[in-house]
Amino acid sequence: MDPKPLPRHRATARHGDPAAAAAVPAEPGPTAADAPRAPFARWARSGPWIAAGCGLLLAAGAALVVTPTLGAPADVSTDLALGGPSSEAQVASDLPGSPSLVSEVTVETAQPTQAPPAAGTGAGTSAGTGAGGASGAASLPSAVVDLTNAERAAAGCPPVAFDARLTAAAQLHSEDMVAQDYFSHQSLDGRSPWDRAKAQRYPNPGAENIAKGQASAEDVMRAWMDSPGHRANILNCDLREIGVGVADRTWTQVFGWG
Numbered sequence: 001m002d003p004k005p006l007p008r009h010r011a012t013a014r015h016g017d018p019a020a021a022a023a024v025p026a027e028p029g030p031t032a033a034d035a036p037r038a039p040f041a042r043w044a045r046s047g048p049w050i051a052a053g054c055g056l057l058l059a060a061g062a063a064l065v066v067t068p069t070l071g072a073p074a075d076v077s078t079d080l081a082l083g084g085p086s087s088e089a090q091v092a093s094d095l096p097g098s099p100s101l102v103s104e105v106t107v108e109t110a111q112p113t114q115a116p117p118a119a120g121t122g123a124g125t126s127a128g129t130g131a132g133g134a135s136g137a138a139s140l141p142s143a144v145v146d147l148t149n150a151e152r153a154a155a156g157c158p159p160v161a162f163d164a165r166l167t168a169a170a171q172l173h174s175e176d177m178v179a180q181d182y183f184s185h186q187s188l189d190g191r192s193p194w195d196r197a198k199a200q201r202y203p204n205p206g207a208e209n210i211a212k213g214q215a216s217a218e219d220v221m222r223a224w225m226d227s228p229g230h231r232a233n234i235l236n237c238d239l240r241e242i243g244v245g246v247a248d249r250t251w252t253q254v255f256g257w258g
Helices: 099-104 136-154 164-180 193-199 217-225 228-234
Strands: 049-051 057-059 063-065 079-081 106-110 205-212 241-247 250-256
Touching: 136 164, 136 217, 136 228, 136 241, 136 250, 164 193, 164 205, 164 241, 164 250, 193 205, 193 250, 205 217, 205 228, 217 228, 228 250
Parallel strands: none
Antiparallel strands: 049 057, 063 079, 106 205, 205 250, 241 250
């Protein structure tokens, strides 16, 4: 029986050494951006943002709870309190088992860096469930969008609508990670998920999940849903638009406020 793909978490920084956490400036938001918004008010912006363990971007002083995944080492930190800009958040980065699991099956998540904009400020595109053909690799993004909306419906959240600009940002990032042999929310040229989305003229990017090594839409969604940070992005009811890209089993899921 083939081993079940498991997430591997890394501590990443937006700038500099990808193994260390560092303070990053908060993206500007609208006047009412700092008000708590259900169901994930603990991620509302209240100060400088810190890139923490598992690729999460959190406000300085926020608390992060990381739940170990099945098969994870016993010394995985399960309660990380983030302090000032110099805080570091380290999470065990290797999985027991075969080298292929350690090197190929990974997931990371970037949490929202700003609260949703006021109604009517987004620039969405027509709603849908995905992009691409009816079979093969072209259908994988569509399947991820469908599964994402099924999970959101079960949690009482509205569906996310397909957005061509977010899809382009996601696909280009997956292809870039494959071509340049890296795995991170930060591109090798220093661009963040928000930079990549805005380069596609999407004004209100919200969150990003990435994964590597999963063969199917079902596999990657299972890995994301089994990880608290990724699950929080998928089930954030305030996020309204989505783009998904995949290249050589390297997945990118980008959300927008709409």
